[in-house]
Amino acid sequence: MRKPHPKSRPFKTPDKPAGGRQDRPERRGPQAPDASHSGGGVPAPSVGRSLMLYGIHAVTAAWLNPDRPCRHLYATAQALTGFAPVVVQAAAQGLKRPAPIPVERDAIEKLLPLGAVHQGLALDAEPLPEVDLEDVLIATGNEPATFVLLDQVTDPHNVGAILRSAAALGANGVIVQTRHAPEVTGVLAKAASGAVEIVPLLRETNLSRAIEHLRDEGFFVVGLDERGETTIADAVFGERVVLALGAEGEGLRRLVAENCSQLVSLPSQPPIRSLNVSNAAAIGLYEIARRRMR
Secondary structure, eight states: OOOOOOOSSSSOOOOOOOGGGGGGGGOSSSOOOOOOOTOOOOOOSSOOOOOESSSSSHHHHHHTOTTOOOOEEEOOOHHHHHHHHHHHHHHHTTTTOOOOOEEEEHHHHHHOOOOEEETTEEEEEOOOOOOHHHHHHHTTTTTTTEEEEEEOOOOHHHHHHHHHHHHHTTSEEEEESSSSSSSOOHHHHHHHTTGGSSSSSEEEEEEHHHHHHHHHOOEEEEEEEOSSEEEEOOOOOSSEEEEEEBBBBTBBBBHHHSSSEEEEEEHHHOOOOOOHHHHHHHHHHHHHHHHHHH
16 A cells, blocks of 8 residues: 655656746736835735635645745634644744735735635745656656546646545646646635645646556556446556546547557446546546555
8 A cells, every 4th residue: 555645745846947837927916016015015916816825725735835935825813813723833844934914804805816715815825846747757666656647627626626536545646738728726726625735737748648658657547438348447457557537528539548558437327427527537546546455
């Protein structure tokens, strides 16, 4: 059985070359052009509304992640009282964190997208460093490992929920296509409930080539698809597994499906013949984890 996941990524990401995505201009929020205090006011965030993190679990995980630089934490008085042990824990871990900024609830709501369930907390933080698939493969060595591969799954709620299941069930990473996948926004991070700080989201230009590479590295690629002639429970695979899922309705694209080691299905009863992609991912990941726990 694999050791449980640490609270942050277990390896350091190498510096990206100049001109990469880490060198993009900083995106400032819409509230003010300057993030400094002005006349005793509240400093404006350095990112736009969509990239702000919010909610207890997402903010706590980011605050305690040494790989996540934090700029401003906005909190209501009530939320700050509940968050105080997290502040103490971060200090005990030697993490450099800014002093929380007490604000009213309506001030937080102005910083976030409409309808965001923030629970009195909003965090202005730098994006996590990007991680390459090759980095994770090197870190796993020849040990048992699991990846989830998402073929054009674009809903941030679904991707966030899949990251959450991946963290809970011991996956090493979630692979998505560079273009047809959501950015790590506050919505995605909230759905992931802190998992974006644990499981790396790995972006690949060509998923078919990524599958070929993983198969060369000894992975059995299970394509979860209604066309599968056997169920995932009856499929035979080892301890290095990739679980591939496609977008709802369309499923896996032809080339991605053809590159899988095997297509398998989930047993379902009419009139509901299919599941939401995040639910299907959770079931598939559980089956993979269950076999390792025997």
